[in-house]
Amino acid sequence: MCGIVGYIGTKKACPILLAGLSRLEYRGYDSAGISTIEKNGLSLMKDKGRVKNLSNLDGIDNLEGTIGIAHTRWATHGKPSKENSHPHQDNSQTFSVVHNGIIENYNEIRKFLTDSGYNFYSQTDTEVIPNLIHFYFSKDTVNDELKFLRAVKNACLDLKGSFAIEVISKLYPENMIVVRQDSPLVIGTCENEKYLSSDIPAILSYTRDFYLLNDLEFVVLTKNSAKFYDINLKLIKKETQNIEWNASSAEKDGYDDFMLKEIYEQPIAIRETIGSKISMDNKCEFDELPFTKEYLKSLNRIYIVACGTAMHAGLSGKNAIEKLCKIPVEVDIASEFRYRNPIIDKKTLCIFISQSGETADTIAALKLSKEKGAKTLAISNVIGSSITREADYCIYTHAGPEIAVASTKAYTSQVLLINILAIYFAEILENCETKYLNKLKNDILALPKKIEETLKCNDTIKDFSKKIYQEKDVFFLGRGIDETVAREASLKLKEISYIHSDSYPAGELKHGPIALIENGITVISILTDNNLVKKTVSNIQEVITRGAKTLVITNQELDKNMFDIVIDIPETNCFISPILSVIPLQLLAYYISKEKGLDVDKPRNLAKSVTVE
Numbered sequence: 001m002c003g004i005v006g007y008i009g010t011k012k013a014c015p016i017l018l019a020g021l022s023r024l025e026y027r028g029y030d031s032a033g034i035s036t037i038e039k040n041g042l043s044l045m046k047d048k049g050r051v052k053n054l055s056n057l058d059g060i061d062n063l064e065g066t067i068g069i070a071h072t073r074w075a076t077h078g079k080p081s082k083e084n085s086h087p088h089q090d091n092s093q094t095f096s097v098v099h100n101g102i103i104e105n106y107n108e109i110r111k112f113l114t115d116s117g118y119n120f121y122s123q124t125d126t127e128v129i130p131n132l133i134h135f136y137f138s139k140d141t142v143n144d145e146l147k148f149l150r151a152v153k154n155a156c157l158d159l160k161g162s163f164a165i166e167v168i169s170k171l172y173p174e175n176m177i178v179v180r181q182d183s184p185l186v187i188g189t190c191e192n193e194k195y196l197s198s199d200i201p202a203i204l205s206y207t208r209d210f211y212l213l214n215d216l217e218f219v220v221l222t223k224n225s226a227k228f229y230d231i232n233l234k235l236i237k238k239e240t241q242n243i244e245w246n247a248s249s250a251e252k253d254g255y256d257d258f259m260l261k262e263i264y265e266q267p268i269a270i271r272e273t274i275g276s277k278i279s280m281d282n283k284c285e286f287d288e289l290p291f292t293k294e295y296l297k298s299l300n301r302i303y304i305v306a307c308g309t310a311m312h313a314g315l316s317g318k319n320a321i322e323k324l325c326k327i328p329v330e331v332d333i334a335s336e337f338r339y340r341n342p343i344i345d346k347k348t349l350c351i352f353i354s355q356s357g358e359t360a361d362t363i364a365a366l367k368l369s370k371e372k373g374a375k376t377l378a379i380s381n382v383i384g385s386s387i388t389r390e391a392d393y394c395i396y397t398h399a400g401p402e403i404a405v406a407s408t409k410a411y412t413s414q415v416l417l418i419n420i421l422a423i424y425f426a427e428i429l430e431n432c433e434t435k436y437l438n439k440l441k442n443d444i445l446a447l448p449k450k451i452e453e454t455l456k457c458n459d460t461i462k463d464f465s466k467k468i469y470q471e472k473d474v475f476f477l478g479r480g481i482d483e484t485v486a487r488e489a490s491l492k493l494k495e496i497s498y499i500h501s502d503s504y505p506a507g508e509l510k511h512g513p514i515a516l517i518e519n520g521i522t523v524i525s526i527l528t529d530n531n532l533v534k535k536t537v538s539n540i541q542e543v544i545t546r547g548a549k550t551l552v553i554t555n556q557e558l559d560k561n562m563f564d565i566v567i568d569i570p571e572t573n574c575f576i577s578p579i580l581s582v583i584p585l586q587l588l589a590y591y592i593s594k595e596k597g598l599d600v601d602k603p604r605n606l607a608k609s610v611t612v613e
């Protein structure tokens with residue numbers, strides 16, 4: 001949710017921190033702040049609003065310090081305001097802290113500290129952290145080199161909830177201490193410098209070598225060292241990981257918005273997802289997975305668990321796994337799954353899909369599944385993210401960094417990867433004709449070109465967006481696999497254009513929702529399944545009769561005169577048709593949002609990575 005950055009090195013920290021915050025702004029953007037270690041103690045500058053406001057504050061250019069921490073906020077506790085902005089300090093202004101996450105027991109800690117004489121100036125949960133550090137620091141009579149670390153550790157052990165924190169102190173002008181629990185934080189390292197960030201793309205332009213932290217590993221940083229400690233303050237060894245993403249993939253590269261760039265990156269992203277997993281002569285390859293025929297045959301069900309767009313990708317996974325492997329699949333929303341006492345045992349495989357790999361509900365659902373004895377498999381886009389480290393096995397979409405809050409290329413690469421996984425399972429199970437699977441593989445290999453073809457609808461969609469951007473309600477219809485795309489398209493439109501929209505299985509319309517159809521309303525339908533096309537056309541006919549304006553996305557032969565606009569997309573296998581049919585609808589959401597003059601990449605109330613419950 002919030003974004004944190006840090007720098008410790010030889011250059012002025014402030015410009016580096018501000019640049020990092022701008023790149024992380026998609027994680028939260030209602031206030032921002034910075035604290036550096038200056039000759040006369042800790043600086044502290046913060047303000048409500050975007051990072052731009054912070055950059056314009058008087059005196060910010062005078063900050064000279066080469067160590068600093070910074071934060072861009074997505075408010076949870078306390079409204080967006082200067083007082084509630086991070087960094088927060090203890091009463092004696094000895095420690096500055098930035099925090100991403102939620103401290104669930106902050107009320108108890110705040111009461112304890114208030115009773116001990118501490119004052120609070122914000123409504124945040126975070127303000128307890130610097131004061132608690134100060135509490136432990138001042139009680140510690142041993143003045144050794146671990147005193148600062150001990151205070152941070154003792155404070156963290158009192159915290160319940162999720163946190164990634166960075167701490168600096170005026171008493172330790174060479175150091176920064178960082179730790180995380182269930183919230184993301186990475187450390188980029190290069191000669192004489194350390195860069196910290198909530199995620200990798202924000203600091204990719206400085207380094208490719210990263211330390212990835214596990215929960216409750218405490219790190220003491222200087223500009224040329226990183227010492228890692230476990231919870232007992234025993235030193236632990238940690239290797240860096242080299243991240244292959246290139247820095248320009250985290251820049252806009254001439255596009256107006258990240259979302260448009262990411263929509264246009266889909267041919268490359270899909271090529272990367274295919275990678276070397278599919279070749280026509282051989283079976284699908286997942287070297288990282290150990291599944292045997294006996295194990296897959298023993299499964300009584302598979303759960304696919306995720307949130308939002310990732311859950312929609314899961315729905316196409318259900319379609320493919322059930323049809324190709326004949327294993328029952330249930331798709332669950334992670335926030336529901338974790339509290340509904342799902343039936344899980346050793347014969348259950350649980351698959352978790354998460355672009356960021358940091359979504360709190362998905363991680364909690366994963367932990368629950370492990371506790372109940374299931375094998376867990378994560379599908380993520382972010383190497384080393386929490387979910388990939390928590391799961392028994394993990395496979396990557398390799399779509400490259402996705403910055404826009406609205407997910408586009410991550411969705412299509414998730415749909416593809418779970419379909420390849422289904423083929424892989426089917427090949428192990430030997431219960432599907434090789435010829436049939438080969439045809440599907442062929443269709444997958446042809447996808448990048450077909451995506452390029454599909455993107456040619458850009459101008460037609462842009463024109464159509466001009467006609468409907470002032471609508472109050474839009475409906476999306478589809479059957480079977482097309483219904484999963486209807487859901488995704490509806491979510492996309494809501495989140496970036498703020499137009500109310502709903503999606504329905506086309507056949508369900510007459511059981512209630514058709515009451516909402518009135519003259520002039522926009523109904524968008526997806527028709528890619530040859531077996532269902534006639535049925536869906538009949539349902540569209542029902543809304544046309546009631547005066548609806550219709551847009552149809554199809555790869556079928558239809559009587560086009562029936563509809564107001566038809567977008568033809570290339571023909572492909574039904575399993576993977578969402579990868580093409582969603583593209584015009586991603587573009588539609590994008591252009592409507594532009595037409596309304598909204599901030600496409602940072603829609604209101606949302607954040608890219610939902611690391612709180």
Ligand code: AGP
Nearest residue numbers: 308309310354355356359406407
């Ligand atoms: C996508 O457009 C959304 N912003 C959102 O639904 C997202 O897919 C969801 O929060 C899950 O995120 P994850 O894939 O990082 O877990």
